[in-house]
Amino acid sequence: MTEKRLDVLADRTVVVTRASHQASGLVEALRRHGARPVVAPAIAVVPPLDGGQPLDDALLRLEQFSWVAFTSPNAVAATLARADRRGVRKRFARVRVAAVGPSTAARIEAELDRPANLVPDRNDAVGLAAAFGDPRPGDACFVPHSAQARPELVDGLTARGWNVTAVSAYRTVTPTLSDHLIADVATADAVIFASPSAVQGHLTQIDGEPVRGAVVCIGSTTAAACTEAGLPVAAVAARPSDDGLIEAVIAAVNG
Incomplete structure (x- = not known):
């Protein structure tokens, strides 16, 4: 049976900054909720x-x-x-x-x-x-x-x-993003960070451009890194998991 699609994030664009090898679960969860994920790895291991x-x-x-x-x-x-x-x-x-x-x-x-x-x-x-x-x-x-x-x-x-x-x-290390990806990131509704290193990597990638999307963090340590970097945090996941992040994104963008 096909899993029922939940459209609570319909037409919302959400940036996933996790390393490529760790992003697939969160990306699929976002799609199930109707979002359009933008995979923009801020770190590579x-x-x-x-x-x-x-x-x-x-x-x-x-x-x-x-x-x-x-x-x-x-x-x-x-x-x-x-x-x-x-x-x-x-x-x-x-x-x-x-x-x-x-x-x-x-x-x-x-x-x-x-x-x-x-x-x-x-x-x-x-x-x-x-x-x-x-x-x-x-x-x-x-x-x-x-x-x-x-x-x-x-x-x-x-x-x-x-x-x-x-x-x-x-x-x-911080991968280089294509101009196309940077343009998608600039207009996103939300940006998800799952580690302090991803915060720093993302800011390096966008090279001083503002983060316009709602900032969502996996936990308090990552949220503290955002605050130190001058990024206002819209939501912090109640649980450090993909489900917790999805709930935080919904809260951040649908308010």
């Missing part, structure tokens, strides 16, 4: 500038860590891909794994065939740090993250006494 050696070193001594903490699906994918190259994926079976939110937890389960051991109620780095208990003697946490990661998780764990090893698992 590439290997870290250090060549991945610090990540390799941490993976080869994974048994020394009590926890691995992930703050994005990209971090999960990049770390497990590197673990496969070094033949150490099986070592993750003996370490507890934390996820910042549902999408990261879903990627952990897909990669490791088991659920995350910890997912905080507050789905950001501050919430994840707060969800950790106090460390026991010898406890250590491995944090593979973006080269552009914000410091809240590492700082929060360190302040609580955790021994933290943080390394770059990947970095994000």
Whole structure:
């Protein structure tokens, strides 16, 4: 049976700034609600500038860590891909794994065939740090993250006494958009941001032009990045998921 189309976003143009490999689910959800998605990736995921050696070193001594903490699906994918190259994926079976939110937890389960051991109620780095208990003697946490990661998780764990090893698992770069895409972006009804790096990438792409569409964010950290960049936020998703973003877009453009 064909899924019923919901036209609450009929004739609305919505910019999706996610990396290309992560955009399809949100794009299809927008189309089901009648919107016209404009896929304008503000980031692309590439290997870290250090060549991945610090990540390799941490993976080869994974048994020394009590926890691995992930703050994005990209971090999960990049770390497990590197673990496969070094033949150490099986070592993750003996370490507890934390996820910042549902999408990261879903990627952990897909990669490791088991659920995350910890997912905080507050789905950001501050919430994840707060969800950790106090460390026991010898406890250590491995944090593979973006080269552009914000410091809240590492700082929060360190302040609580955790021994933290943080390394770059990947970095994000800003793709160039065609003139046609930039023109579509300029007239859009809404722009969706799912990470601080996407905010900065999008502003670089439009090169000082104003963001005219309603700004919709996946969570408080991304909303804070928008505010820091001078972008008024129209709506923040109540849940860090595609469904949560759709609801926020509807609220932002239909008011």
